[in-house]
Amino acid sequence: MLISKTSSLLRSSLARNAVFHTSGAYTASTLKLTPIAKANVQPIHTTPPPRPPQPSSTAHDLSNTSLRPTLVRSKPLPPAPNPLPLLATFILFALASWTAFTVYATNKEKLSSSIFKSVVSQVKNSPEIISLLSPPLPPSSSSSGGGASSTLSRSIVLKRETLLGGAAKINGSVNMMQGRVDLSFKIHLSGNEQDTATVYFTSIRAHKHADFEILRFVVVDDRSGESVSLLDRMGLRSIDVESGDLV
Numbered sequence: 001m002l003i004s005k006t007s008s009l010l011r012s013s014l015a016r017n018a019v020f021h022t023s024g025a026y027t028a029s030t031l032k033l034t035p036i037a038k039a040n041v042q043p044i045h046t047t048p049p050p051r052p053p054q055p056s057s058t059a060h061d062l063s064n065t066s067l068r069p070t071l072v073r074s075k076p077l078p079p080a081p082n083p084l085p086l087l088a089t090f091i092l093f094a095l096a097s098w099t100a101f102t103v104y105a106t107n108k109e110k111l112s113s114s115i116f117k118s119v120v121s122q123v124k125n126s127p128e129i130i131s132l133l134s135p136p137l138p139p140s141s142s143s144s145g146g147g148a149s150s151t152l153s154r155s156i157v158l159k160r161e162t163l164l165g166g167a168a169k170i171n172g173s174v175n176m177m178q179g180r181v182d183l184s185f186k187i188h189l190s191g192n193e194q195d196t197a198t199v200y201f202t203s204i205r206a207h208k209h210a211d212f213e214i215l216r217f218v219v220v221d222d223r224s225g226e227s228v229s230l231l232d233r234m235g236l237r238s239i240d241v242e243s244g245d246l247v
Contacts, residue, residue: 103164104164104165107164107167107169107170108167109174110170110172110173110174110183111167111168111170113174113244114243114244114245115174115176115181115183115239115244116170116174116183117244118239118244118245118246119183119199119201119217119246120158122217122230122234122236122246123156123187123199123219123230124155124156126219126228126230126233126234128228128230128233129156129187129197129219129228129230130154130156130189132197132219132221132226132228133156133187133188133189133192133195133196133197133221134154134189135192135195154189154190154191154192155189155190156187156188156189156190157187157188157189157190158185158186158187159185159186159187159188159193159196168185168186169185169186170183170184170185171183171184171185172184176241179204179205179206179207179208179210179212180203180204181201181202181203181204181212181239182201182202183199183200183201183202184198184199184200184201185198185199186198186199186222187199187219195221195222195223196222196223197219197220197221197222198219198220198222199218199219200216200217200218200219200220201214201216201217202214202215202216202217203215203238203239211238211239212238212239212241213237213238214231214236214237214238214239214246216231217229217230217231217236217246218230218231
């Protein structure tokens with residue numbers, strides 16, 4: 001009895017060792033065991049490794065900045081500036097600048113014309129014009145004769161305008177091609193800018209081949225209204241087209 005139990009235990013231990021030392025390719029069904037050994041063999045259960053955790057949708061959404069909930073604060077847009085005042089100011093400034101330039105250039109052209117220089121030369125050399133612009137002398141000075149000499153020593157100058165850069169303002173036009181010269185300008189004695197006179201000169205020609213005819217050459221005192229006609233006193237009748245001199 002004791003011998004049979006010992007032999008059965010020995011057989012079961014041998015069978016168990018044979019199962020554990022066998023490679024994984026063999027299963028319990030392929031082993032040739034005795035019925036007793038089969039009864040004592042315990043099946044081996046292998047647990048598969050855990051799967052890696054799947055990324056949660058919440059973490060993915062937080063990592064993606066485009067899917068994050070953002071707080072949008074809507075601010076009212078500032079009012080668009082009105083460009084009309086600026087545009088109107090620019091247009092007015094451009095027109096004023098162009099007008100000022102045109103007036104200055106036209107006036108400069110008249111000052112440099114030969115006819116204007118001839119007219120000014122005749123006015124400056126006229127003693128009647130100097131007497132017209134001179135203030136009335138007291139009786140004592142006129143009786144002594146000193147006042148007349150001091151009056152003749154003063155020269156006639158053109159009245160200068162500050163807006164024209166210190167140049168004299170010449171009104172009218174000088175158009176030799178159309179046969180018309182019409183000028184007017186201010187003069188005064190040197191040292192006396194208050195008492196001024198206006199010089200008027202007008203000359204026309206009937207057609208292209210005709211001579212210029214002087215119609216008006218008069219100086220009017222702006223203070224008293226007294227006038228002096230140089231057309232009759234100097235015997236001027238026409239304009240030399242080539243030189244611009246009064247003849």
